[in-house]
Amino acid sequence: MNDKQPASCESSEWKALIDLSIEGWRFARVFGRLTSRLDASEALRYTNQARYFLKKIDDVLQGSGLRIVSLEGQVYDTGMAVSGLNVADFEPNDILIVDQMVEPVIMGPEGLVRGGTAMLAKVNSQ
Numbered sequence: 001m002n003d004k005q006p007a008s009c010e011s012s013e014w015k016a017l018i019d020l021s022i023e024g025w026r027f028a029r030v031f032g033r034l035t036s037r038l039d040a041s042e043a044l045r046y047t048n049q050a051r052y053f054l055k056k057i058d059d060v061l062q063g064s065g066l067r068i069v070s071l072e073g074q075v076y077d078t079g080m081a082v083s084g085l086n087v088a089d090f091e092p093n094d095i096l097i098v099d100q101m102v103e104p105v106i107m108g109p110e111g112l113v114r115g116g117t118a119m120l121a122k123v124n125s126q
Contacts, residue, residue: 018106022104022114031050035050065108066106066108067106068104069116070101071116071118073097075095075096075097081105081116082098082118083116085117085119090122094123096120097120100118101116101118102119103116
């Protein structure tokens, strides 16, 4: 693969790489939920295969200067590189966290390449 970053992140090759990587990331998450329903010995084998798959995606992305970023568990801020699908469900003063990433953030050497999408949750204040 070419080590040089294309002049534009809008090239068809980059878009295809990013789209395929995001779909692979989504598939691995669904696969992980499925393996959590298996008995421990069987789940371990499949979990290791999913980790290998994600590692291969990361390796290919790194070769292009890209990386997948998950913001799960972080306090949500409107300036984040993630859109909250359910942000309208909360009050303006609510403290929110990124509960579940639906689509990851893609970062490149120059910064944000594609923003992510997430489900948000209210932080329980006690």
